[in-house]
Amino acid sequence: MKIVVNISLKEGVLDPEGQAIKASLNNLGFRNCSDVRTGKQIVLNFNQNNETETLSQAKKMCEKLLVNTVIENYEINILKD
Amino acid sequence: MKIVVNISLKEGVLDPEGQAIKASLNNLGFRNCSDVRTGKQIVLNFNQNNETETLSQAKKMCEKLLVNTVIENYEINILKD
Incomplete structure (x- = not known):
């Protein structure tokens, strides 16, 4: 199962x-x-x-490693092939 | 109107x-x-x-500047708010 994480800078961040x-x-x-x-x-x-398990793991990965939540927003989606 | 360009490495590229x-x-x-x-x-x-005009311009931007088409794939989508 593939998960896509989109990470963008928060509004106001240069x-x-x-x-x-x-x-x-x-x-x-x-x-x-x-x-x-x-x-x-x-x-x-x-x-x-x-699905539920994978999405919750992906969220943990974002919070712990992938995203700098001070300046970045993220969005997790399931990738349908 | 907002356009999202997703750029990914082609399969086989490290x-x-x-x-x-x-x-x-x-x-x-x-x-x-x-x-x-x-x-x-x-x-x-x-x-x-x-829409048509914007998508065709976005495609040109990708080919000319945003994407290295030798090693990267891209996908253009309209962002609905």
């Missing part, structure tokens, strides 16, 4: 990478992009198929 | 960050995670609402 991408897009002639935010995506492949 | 995460998860006692792959997520905020 995103220099996003700003750099926005500037580069502008230089390439794409001028109608008003804001760019970057984030991370982590795909976890579990050896088990119990 | 992912040292994912391997490091997997090892750390193992050390923390999460032993039922057989594989971890990492990717990027970019949220583009457009000043326009024409």
